[in-house]
Amino acid sequence: MSLITLAAGGTGGHVFPALALARSLSARGHSLRLVTDQRGLAFAGDFDPAGIDVISAGGLVSGALHRRATGLFRLARGYVQARSLLRRQKPAAVVGFGGFPSAPPMLAAQHLGLPTLLHEQNGIMGRANAFVSRQVRQISSAFPLLEGVPASAEDRVSAVGNPIRADIVAVGETAFTPPKPNGALNLMVVGGSQGAAVFASLLPAALNRLSPAERARLHLVAQIRDESRAETEARLATLGLGRLEIAPFFSDMPQRLAAAHLVLSRSGATTVHELAAAGRPAIFVPLSVHRDDQQGRNARLLTDPGAALLVREGGDAPQWVAAHISTLLAAPEALADMATKARASALLGAADKLADMVEQEIATP
Template sequence: MNKLILLAAGGTGGHLFPAEALAAVLKARGYEVDLATDARAARYAGHFPARELHVLSADTVRGRSPVALARTVLALGSGLVSGLALMRRLKPAVVVGFGGYPTVPPLLAASFSGVPTVVHESNGVMGRANRMLAGRVQAIATGFPGLLRGDTALAAKEVWTGNPLRPAALAVAGLPYETPQPQGPLRVLVFGGSQGARVMSDVVPAALEKVNPALRARLHLTQQAREEDMARVQAAYERLGVTAQLAPFFDDLPARMAAAQLVISRSGAGTVAELSALGRPSILVPLPGAIDQDQAANARALGEAGGALVLPQPDFTPVRLAAELARFASSPDLLEDMALAARANGVLDAAERLADLVGHLAGGGTTDSFRNLQGPRT
């Protein structure tokens, strides 16, 4: 059996991290793994466990003007030509896409070349690139169960795996939650995804100015802030006497999440999966204005499970955040309940489930036969 699996991911770390998790499991099972991505996402792939990195041309649809559409079509067309050449050279057993427009050229090339294909949809709604590919692939692995229940044709391809967790998250997933003591320190982690989120730098310092000084003295804050926001945020915390560690990006974010007693963040699929697996309570602020409203769907799933407080960005004000911080600090049992609910929603073996599906297709199996083998698990 051909032992080479080509993974395709791009855009942000949110696409690459689950691909990295799958790669680790596949390599442990004896497969060779290559990665196809674009130049923008390649910068996140420094530690990706791939035999070889293939950079293909791709572009996001940035507007509806003829010029913008022509630029996107040209980039994707160029990537498709390169992808077809890549299929002839590599002859992979399966190609697996993790969303984002950089996955379109290699997945289409694989489909045209007769190579089995899988897309993994990590969000609570299917993204545009995956929707574009869904009709051509053999299987659609999903991070949330029942994602495609409204589409009979696509639901026949659906296999619920959960969202694969990167090794760094799995390494700390077993650490117990430490409930804050009534007058003890409260460790709060604030971040906004791999690109950062300015709203966190705007709202969190202003909220801490409004909380009781006694609570402010208890806070041990770790916050991601963009380079251009760093100085003003640091100055605000120094003025308020808040113990804070700031950085534009944390390489060890899963470990910092595990150490936190409350997380304030965006609600990308990877973030929600890791909060669930670690069992950490959170205040989630979905990215507004997204066409697919994927972060809103992700946050809603964890919020309805009791593991998070969901605040749409218009409600994420200094006054509201100050009130919520005071409420949680005075009732730590609320945080403990949220932590338990989040953990109950976690899926620790998602990468293994996805690797099972990929291996089944690599061996000549079908999605239907895999679903029959897995039974209720899918």
């Protein structure tokens, strides 16, 4: 069978979909290599270390001239490293997953005449993927609507979804059971790697706006970073919640999701697709630092059909979060409707669809 090289930036959002594709291709008998930067190693624990190549990576950053020059130098250095690797390893294809560490191997592959494909995890194409998209053979998108695609590449886009763990998908295969009238509501709060800190302040402020009777019905499980955990837990402990559990990380996420009636979270691409696959209602608070409102666009997969609600960061965010929770406590049947719509919005089987696309390209003369 063939050697396939995967190129992914140094965040979990880029690396995890690459690892999911690796598992699918490996099951079909292909060999895999992963090209990333030093940061990406932290998320590649499931990949054979002997099959990982670390290159220099820089971005097309804005700001001071020296920062831009440094980024371009590192990008050029990564290109030279990637070109050398690809000439020596001779993969049948290179698949990019975005993030600037993916750009050098994608460009090098194109210049060497190797087939290239890319996958975009977000609802708007990232700069690295847009930079290399003009010569890729196929573009797979996680969302039905992908914005920011160069006009010359629009006819090569196919929506396949985001690869999701099988144990998360299995949660959605079991019927959602809403809270009983006046019964406990299991609220789960997760933040993701880029912005969990906001919930340390938002959550106590929002729940404090609920009535004592409403708070007593809440069974709260919250992912809060260690640096904020003690203060947040102390504030929440004074609110008379029905149950309270706080941890910096949950290793049993499928079980937690299965028990949840409602999830309060950021709207990173992986989170949105996991909640859709699990069929869980959500309140999204998108990360506000993205100039292109990346997470707001991601959230539309579930907010448009009514499977999730959206609250923007700001001074009135606690008020809106509290209002939504209060409404759902009063009408638990609405949660069942949201759960059904969430599961119906899921794009499942993405890893196998991506593997099909790769095999199609390496079979093409």
